[in-house]
Amino acid sequence: MIKRIDLVNTWQSYVETDHDDPDRKRRAQTLNILLAALFVMATLALLFTLTMEITGVFPPAETRTIYIPSALLSLLIIGIYYLNRAYPTAASVLFLVILILILAAGDEPAQVAAGRVQLFLAIPIIMAAMVLPPWTTFVFAGLVSATTGAIGSQVGIVFTPFASFAYVVIALVSYLGASQLEQALRRLRRTNEELDQRVEERTRDLVDANRQLADANDRLRELDRLKSRFLSMVSHELRTPLSAIQGFSEMLLAGIYGPITPGQRNALDRITGNTLRLLDLVGDLLDRARIEAGQLALHLHPFSPAELAEDVETTLNVLAQSKGLTLTTSVASDLPALIRGDEARLRQILMNLVNNGLKFTERGGVMLHMSLSQDKSGGPEPTWIVSVSDTGPGIADEERAAVFEPFRRVDDSSTRREMGVGLGLSIVRDLIELMDGTLTLESTVGLGSTFTIVLPLLPEKEMIYE
Numbered sequence: 001m002i003k004r005i006d007l008v009n010t011w012q013s014y015v016e017t018d019h020d021d022p023d024r025k026r027r028a029q030t031l032n033i034l035l036a037a038l039f040v041m042a043t044l045a046l047l048f049t050l051t052m053e054i055t056g057v058f059p060p061a062e063t064r065t066i067y068i069p070s071a072l073l074s075l076l077i078i079g080i081y082y083l084n085r086a087y088p089t090a091a092s093v094l095f096l097v098i099l100i101l102i103l104a105a106g107d108e109p110a111q112v113a114a115g116r117v118q119l120f121l122a123i124p125i126i127m128a129a130m131v132l133p134p135w136t137t138f139v140f141a142g143l144v145s146a147t148t149g150a151i152g153s154q155v156g157i158v159f160t161p162f163a164s165f166a167y168v169v170i171a172l173v174s175y176l177g178a179s180q181l182e183q184a185l186r187r188l189r190r191t192n193e194e195l196d197q198r199v200e201e202r203t204r205d206l207v208d209a210n211r212q213l214a215d216a217n218d219r220l221r222e223l224d225r226l227k228s229r230f231l232s233m234v235s236h237e238l239r240t241p242l243s244a245i246q247g248f249s250e251m252l253l254a255g256i257y258g259p260i261t262p263g264q265r266n267a268l269d270r271i272t273g274n275t276l277r278l279l280d281l282v283g284d285l286l287d288r289a290r291i292e293a294g295q296l297a298l299h300l301h302p303f304s305p306a307e308l309a310e311d312v313e314t315t316l317n318v319l320a321q322s323k324g325l326t327l328t329t330s331v332a333s334d335l336p337a338l339i340r341g342d343e344a345r346l347r348q349i350l351m352n353l354v355n356n357g358l359k360f361t362e363r364g365g366v367m368l369h370m371s372l373s374q375d376k377s378g379g380p381e382p383t384w385i386v387s388v389s390d391t392g393p394g395i396a397d398e399e400r401a402a403v404f405e406p407f408r409r410v411d412d413s414s415t416r417r418e419m420g421v422g423l424g425l426s427i428v429r430d431l432i433e434l435m436d437g438t439l440t441l442e443s444t445v446g447l448g449s450t451f452t453i454v455l456p457l458l459p460e461k462e463m464i465y466e
């Protein structure tokens with residue numbers, strides 16, 4: 001296989017010529033191929049003669065008349081090959097003239113003038129159209145006629161009209177064939193050039209588009225970084241004065257700065273309520289910015305799930321009662337007393353889900369339930385489950401994915417009138433993902449929704465205390 005490839009390469013580099021004009025190049029290459037064929041023939045003739053001499057079939061006197069012309073021919077071929085590199089037209093003319101001479105000298109004058117050699121003399125006429133511009137085939141038809149005429153004059157045959165006519169017809173056919181071929185090749189070259197140009201233009205366009213895309217990408221990344229930095233900076237700057245307002249309002253309400261009138265109490269209640277809402281919002285913005293910057297870390301400690309459930313219930317019962325709703329929490333007895341996890345973040349998740357349930361439910365209530373996972377199909381790792389169900393308006397199937405996107409809220413009147421910016425569920429989902437847990441939502445419009453969280457369980461005895 002390797003040898004074959006080498007042979008192909010050698011042949012290609014032998015045929016190859018480095019002329020600029022494509023027609024000249026093609027003709028020079030054709031001449032190289034013809035020279036190679038002739039060289040092989042001369043070599044075979046030499047080998048054949050040698051074999052005949054060794055086996056005694058041909059007497060040495062006869063073989064000598066073959067050796068010398070064959071060797072001379074081989075040398076000539078090599079000479080024409082090198083001439084073809086620099087002067088392809090001269091090389092082709094020389095080649096054809098020599099071919100005519102060899103054919104004309106190879107037989108008796110009568111055979112050349114009006115016999116079998118006439119047939120072979122058509123070869124250089126046909127070849128002229130291949131290795132020279134097509135019109136030269138007529139010149140060679142004339143040259144062949146003149147040569148046969150000159151040789152024929154030695155034996156009294158000066159002109160053979162039929163043969164000369166045949167040479168002109170052969171020249172005409174060769175000329176038509178070769179010029180058709182050259183035209184087709186020219187058209188092909190033009191199409192190729194146009195295609196090359198088009199590919200070049202498209203490549204340039206693509207490179208441009210790529211560069212623009214990369215620039216836009218860089219700008220977007222930079223904007224994203226700036227947005228996260230801006231969010232966390234603004235949130236920090238807002239949190240401090242808001243906490244101060246909250247603190248002073250509470251002190252005023254507690255009468256630390258003296259007695260207050262019922263009207264002042266009412267105003268201070270509103271200040272406290274709104275400040276709390278603003279603080280929640282700033283907290284959510286800060287969390288979103290931290291999550292997006294990949295800077296939100298969990299702090300794992302052992303905690304009591306029952307205490308967590310009770311804490312959520314106590315905090316949000318006021319809201320439930322104010323709306324005439326029930327808030328019930330239950331913890332299954334098989335759940336370990338202590339579980340390892342980020343209690344503060346879990347509280348944030350549950351407060352968010354229960355608060356949403358209470359916010360959007362008009363009749364009935366919200367249930368919070370914690371238990372061990374009974375489903376062993378999920379894998380060997382033990383898990384625990386927290387579910388938050390409500391009897392509210394429910395979430396339609398087509399909205400199910402959207403409610404977990406930041407700043408997305410369901411666009412219907414039942415939930416739209418409630419306060420909120422649409423950040424809560426997106427933070428809940430990302431926090432649960434960070435805890436290696438899963439969050440699923442089942443909901444029926446008009447009946448209610450159930451958010452189910454499945455988290456990995458690490459019992460207390462295996463806990464690593466931080």
Ligand code: ADP
Nearest residue numbers: 356357360403409410415420421422423424425
């Ligand atoms: P927010 O409560 O600030 O609007 P969330 O991200 O917590 O933002 O919720 C996004 C949206 O999902 C809500 O606006 C509401 O339309 C819908 N949603 C969330 N929880 C419930 C629920 N328990 N029942 C019905 N719709 C809900």
